[in-house]
Amino acid sequence: MDFLKLSGKRFLIFGVANKKSVAAAITKSLLECGSLVTLVVRSVARREQVAKLFPACEVLVCDVEFEDQIAQLAAELSSREEVFDGLVHSLAFADYSDGMKPFHETPKKAxxxxxDISCYSLTALCNALKNKLAHDASVVTISISTTKMASENYGYMAPIKAALDxxxxxxxxxxxxxxxxxxxTVSPGLLKTSASAGIPGYVDSYLYAEQVIPRKKAVETQEAADVAVFLLSPRSSGIVAQSLVVDAGMSINYFDADIISRAMKSES
Known part of the structure; x- marks a missing residue:
């Protein structure tokens, strides 16, 4: 039974990096629903890797940091008859090669x-590809569960995700x-992905999140992907311009009695 009405629908997905990425989980679920998926990655080397993960999908190359590559992608797709019923924007990048700094020391260039890559690319891609989107297409981007918590190990990305939201x-x-x-927007809590593993201090935050979450288990990448797939489907047609938080209840439990007790004991 095709409850989500996704069989035969065509989707364009940006951001598959490896099998642990949110975009990969979304792709896998869409294929299981009988959808037709075209993937877009940032380099030829990445295309070769992703093609092995999803041999049934066409994989195109476009580094969204460069306007000419976006224009080239749009030109290539415009020559085809098919339109896309949905687009997934799962792109984020931050250069922390100089280490984490206090927010007020954030380098302008970085x-x-x-x-540009994490936020503006959504607008740039949608503008360039507007004629390739179905009249009632669904566009989904991936954000974070909250942009107002000043998490030191997330660097300067939260304000950028706020702009994306x-x-x-x-x-x-x-x-x-x-x-x-x-x-x-799908806004998940802390996920165990390859990208997040490279952020200094992220693992400790992830383990802390598991203590705060009522079920004592962090959000799984597939859980975020499932929400994205729902938003791509006609079943979510009434949900518009919303950010759906997928944090397994973390945001309601910061003042858990056990956690408070342990924190106070550690200070004494």
Missing amino acids: FLQAV SSIAFLTKSFSRFSKVRFN
């Missing part, structure tokens, strides 16, 4: 590069002038 409202409004395309 910040603007992260904004805001973008979906403005994209929904501007696209409504000529289509019914809707934009939404």
Whole structure:
């Protein structure tokens, strides 16, 4: 039974890095639903790796940091008859090669590069590909569960994700002038991905999250992917310009009595 009505639907997914990435989990689920998936990665080397993971998918190359590559992708897709019923934007990058710094010491060049790749690329891609999206397509981007918590080991990415979250409202409004395309965000809590593992201090935060989450188990990548797949489906047609938090209840449990007790004892 095709409850989500995804069989035969066509999707364009940006951001598959490896089998542990959110985009990979979304791709796997869409294929299981009978969808047709085209993947877009940032380099030829990445294309070779991803093609082995998903041999049934066409894999295209586009580094969204470069406008000419976005234009080239749009030109290539415009020559084809098919349109896409949905687009997934699962792209983020931050250069922490100089180590984590206090937020007020954030290098301008690194910040603007992260904004370009992690946030502006959504607008750039949707503008370039607007004629390749179905009239009622669903666009889903991946954010984080909260952009207002000053997590020191997340560096300067939270303000950038906040801009991404805001973008979906403005994209929904501007696209409504000529289509019914809707934009939404999946905002997961801490995930165990290859990208997150490279962030200094992230593992400790992940383990702490497992203590705060009521079920004592962190959010799984597949759980975030499942929400994205739902948002891509016609079954979620009434959800527009929203950020769906997938944190397994972490945000309601920061003042858990056991955690408070342990913290106070450690200070005494």
